[in-house]
Amino acid sequence: MSKINWSKLLSGTDIRGKAVGSKDSQIELTDQVVYGIGISFCTWLADKKNKEVKNLTIAVGHDSRVSAQRLKDALFKGLSHYDARVFDAGLASTPAMFMATVLEGHQYDGAIMITASHLPFDKNGFKFFSREGGLEKEDVKNILSFAAQNETDILENYKKEQLKEIKANKINLISDYCSHLKAIIRNELNKDIDKDKPLAGSKIIVDAGNGAGGFFADQILKDLGADIDGSQFLEADGYFPNHPPNPEDKEAIKSIKKAVVENDADLGIIFDTDVDRAAVVDGDGQAINRNKLIALAAKIVLEDYPGTTIVTDSVTSVGLNKFIENKLGGIHHRFKRGYKNVINEAKRLEEEGQTVPLAIETSGHAAFKENYFLDDGAYMVAKVLIKMANLKAEGINNIGELISDLEEAEIKKEYRMQIELEDFHQYGQDIIDNLKNYIKVIDNWELAPKNYQGIRVNCGNKDWFLLRMSLHDPVLVLNVECDDNSKLEYIKEQLRKFLSNYEKVKLENLR
Incomplete structure (x- = not known):
């Protein structure tokens, strides 16, 4: 009988689990488990590359x-x-670990990033890469399945090898990754801009949230001439003592906005723990994240690829759709939640003949086609810096002006409602299917076209809601955007009436 619940460690396309606890029994990512994951990844990669394991090169x-x-x-x-x-790449970012498989001078067969993104300090996990990109969910399932099937051998081998010292070759990956980003920035500047110090005269503040992103201030911005005084929480500290390292977190955004205003900065940059997500703050202290970040990124890429498609997740706003399609002349393809879903949909559309320069989720995962469809917060910021430098040469000093006509709803809410069933998938799907009939009798409510996830309903003007199943949990998630509280209460009231027919759904949060 298995001693380890390997399948429980699967989280989307990652492996995640508790890694810090007062008792060994509280820890899911024990040394034995991690050892087994290493063996399993090697076996998977050798099969993928049609190589013997001893000929593989892997960066961590x-x-x-x-x-x-x-x-x-x-x-x-x-x-x-x-x-x-x-x-051994040491302290690194998730995007840099993928680049370790393709950057000149590295080009390892595979790479692993040890991270749990923005989750609390006691969690950790692994993201896996080959030269073809990040592993899919089925790949990670196979890695865990191999470990489960070979658990006895893994545990026995660990007993023999636990004291073995491994001397990994140390590599300065982040330095080479920074050189790569700086070359891209310099190459895309207008001709009359100083390529050596294009950010001279600009004050730019970085908030790394004590994660891995502190390198961006010293190794990129400072080298490009920016004044980085006022940057904060650049030191790596895995307890995250100042605020959650999350560009969506209200406390984190409040902190970077305050730093920008107090230091009279031209731009603020905030990263999540492993730098695959980012947001910015303009010189007026306006936070540019979620729909605003998508609008800014779309503005940047559609200038180079007019009339093409931007893929987003399902909770983007009506105002964003109007901005992309009516203001910018692009095509807005609203898909599912989950950054991997968004990226894979962009790749699918590309295979069908559409041009998709950008796949981006409201959480801040932004993947550019020109950058391997890799969700890379530092690359997203690099594109902003290029645009900022080019605008400054034209006499425009605030990047936020590019999205000044984006329409935003006044109220944005999310409610999560527990389904008290072990086998919850069909129950949740039945609720969503039945809601399609319920909305037909409510004035001004209509099903939004092209529902790829859950059910999205337009309620007039910019008002809408989306009811969907959580990607991983027995939870119904309701997202609502509207312009005043009376509209919000009306939407909630109608949905409470409908959901009260389902006794397994806990409605406390909606009340």
Whole structure:
């Protein structure tokens, strides 16, 4: 009988679990488990590359989490079990770890990032890459399945090898990654701009949230001539003592806005823990995240690729749709939640012949076609910096002016309602299917076209709601945008009436 619940560690396309606890029994990512994951990834990668494991090269990096070193040591032991060659990138970002498979001078067969993104300090996990990109959910399932099937051997081998010291080759990946980004920035500047110090005269503040993104201030902005005084929380600290490292978090956004205003900065930049997400704050202290970040990114790419398609997730606003299609002349393809869903949909549309320069989720995951469809917060910011420098040469000093005519609803709310059933999928789907009939009798409510996830209903003007199942949990999620509280209460009242017919749905949050 298995001692380890391997399948529980699957989280989308990642592996995640509790890595810090007062008792060993509280820890899911034990040394033995991580060792087994290393062996399993090597086996999967060797099969994918049609190579012997001993001929594989694999790079490993991590964010600032307190459990990173322990997990890295155990992972190296597993990766080295069949003599794969391992390379230690140290403190790194998730996008940099993918770039380790394609950057000149690196080009490893595979890479692993030790991170749990913005989750609390006691969690950790792994993101996996080959040269073809991030692994899909089925790939990670297969890695965990192999570990489960070979658990006995893994545990026995770990007993023999737990004291073995692995000497991984240290690599300065972040330095090479920064050089790569700076070359892109300099290459895309207008001809009359100083390529060496294009950001001279600009004050730009970075908030890394004590994650892995502190490198961006010193190794990119400062080298490009920017004044970075006032930047904050650049030091790696896996307890995240100042605010959650999350560009969606209200406390985090409040902190970077305050820093921009107090330092009279031209731009503020905030990253999540592993730098695959970002947001910015303009010189007026306006937070540009969620719909505003999508609008800004769309504005930038549609100038180079007019009339093309922008893929977003399902909770983007009516105002954003109007901005992309009516103001910018692009096509807005609203798809599902989940950054991997958004990216894969963009790739699918490309295969069908559409041009899709950008796939972006409201959480801040932004993937540009020109950058391998890699969700990379630092690359997103690099595109903003290029535009900012070019605008400044034209006499426009505030990047926020590019989205000044984006219409935004006054009220944006999310409600999460628990489904108290172990087998909840069909129950939740029945609710969503039945809601389609319920809305037909309510004045001015109509089903939005092209529902890819849940049911989205337009309620007149800019008002709308989306009811969907959570990607992973037994939860119904309701997103609402409207212009005043009376409209919000009306939408909630109608949905309470409908959902009260389903006794397994807990409505406390909606009340």
